Amino acid sequence: MSAGVAVGLVAVAADTAVRHDIASVALAGHLRAAVGLYVAVGAGLGLAAWALVTLVRLLATPLERRAPRAAEVARAAAYGSIAAAALSGTAFWVFSGRLAHAGALGTLGPYLALTALGLAASTIALVHSRALRGADAGRAGGSAAAATTAAALAILGGALVIVDLTVLVAIYRRVHTALELCGAALLGCACFAGLTLAARRARARAAIRAAAVAAAVWVLFLASSPRLRGWHQEVLAHTGRDPVYVGRMLRRIELAQALLRGEDVAEMRASRVEALRERYDVDQPTRDPRWDAGWRDRPGAGPAGSGGRPLAADFNVLVYYVDSLRSDVAYDEEVMPNAAALSRQAVRFERAYSTGSDTLRALPGLLGGSYDGLARSPGSLLDLAKRLEIPTTLFIPASAADFISLLLPTFAFDETYRLPDHARGGVWGYGADQPTAGSMVDQTLSWLAQRGSQRFFAWLFNFDVHNWHELDGTYVEGAAERYHVPAEGRWNWRYRVAARSLDEHLGRLLRGLEELDLADRTLVLFVSDHGEALGFRGFWPHSTFLWESLLRVPLVLRVPGIPPMVVEERVSLIDVAPTIARLLITNPPMNGYHGEDLLGFLDPEPPPRRLPLLATAVSDQQVARVGILDGRYKLVLPFEWGAPELYDLAAPAPDEVDVSAAHPREALRLMGALLRSPVFLAAEAELERARR
16 A cells, blocks of 8 residues: 555656746645545555555465465566456457457457556566565565566556656547556556565564555545545646646546435536536527627628728638647748748738637638538638539548548548558558658649649648657658758647648749749638647647646738738638638628638728637537637636636736636626637537436
């Protein structure tokens, strides 16, 4: 039990060391609550480990009498089998992807991984057992061997902790849980060996026993006091925004409590929503009528054709869509010079927001201009092209095509060109390792050259930046050398290389439009669906959160006849569809669009938006957060604990500090608007469906 408590304290120390919000919280209260939580957790896990060891010893007792050495090996093998069984679900999940599962690696991979894990665990258990037995027997060098073993296990466990918290570039909960479990087991063995050596001295032995008794008493006290547990949850609520060890453990405890009440995860989240309605005295939120009001030009915004804006014209449409590209990277001259040059020739929307932090939440808003999804849009971009009898063509990597066609089948074009982005045998894990930006532009330019003067709607779905971590190492190193990408930089090197390489091909595409005499009659949209965290608060990919680094996207619109301009007002992907509708069609149907005509922001004094901006984040394909942006504030509602967070968008680092306590009226105003918005009501309905 004492070893478990020691591991718990190590977890608190590691959590504190990497926690990004530690400077903005009451440190003393945080540490008291975190230590209290992990002393209880460590004591419980230590007790469970003691019970497991006792059971294995009892089962091996008959063999121990006949063949002690064989019994020792059998015990070690038992621990290896237990480790393999505990992580079998993760092993099969890692190799369960459709492409990975199709190859030999997908078939044999889980068994090979579990065999290696079992052998490693058995070896560690055997070495650990013999080292302690040698020390207990008083053999020459026995204590030194035990101390060396403890140190080696501590180093291995610490390495897994570092990988888990600072190196692993993904947020797959199963993988993190596996690393956390393995690290805790290794550190537990190390602490047990160290405490066993220390317990040879009477005073140390008494202190260790006293600590174990105190921990046991604390566990009973915490378990029997709802008020004390509530205090821990309240003080540590902020850890959900920076989910390192303490946040993860708190979530597991809350889930365990829900399961004991007979609830599953969906029911727990739905219960949080019910508690939220009670807190804000909202019986059953009803949709704000503003979201269903007929579309109209904002007061002061003239119709298309005024203020130097063109009337609807026979434009071609070219969408250069880059999955997972941050706006600050896209507008950086050193990283993406061609994108930056394009933004100087077009209308650049400096503060453009996505409708979600993953593709499946962002793409429908971009396509349809409605927070209600494509079904209720008055005209998605693809519908507009169909209405005008413009053939639609999609250029897309194979792995992205598989993903999108399965989960967003409405993203369907008249013609689709799939580009191979992984080996024929399949790709291991999520993403692909072969770049496609170059071949995509090659194929697009060839296709355009063959069409002559025929009108087109072409969408280039770029996936290289999304796959920045999976891209083949040889390719990345070659691209870095070719485009002179320095090793040091503001953002991750591989991400910068992927963006710089893609940018080079964007430049080729734009030059190709000029050479084919298409630039003067082609509307060019350069856009991303969402950003990438790139290590913010220890999080590297996208989804789950609604941070600025995930929501801010590049949005550049080059329209023939429109002079270059930088728009500072806050806009959204939801504005793209109504804008293009008015550029392509005279008096198009607009009722149902939640977005604005982006060209209205070209006026010297643009009027305010009709509606606030909304966003949604998911985790494991379940809604995790919804948010609203209005004025200078962003309010985020996490469904894990239901406490709204308010962020000042005028601050240098908006997502660092929750200012809801300092601005309760703003929090209340935005919370009221969010509860009656399409995204909250859709999330509530989704949680209710999952609950059933």
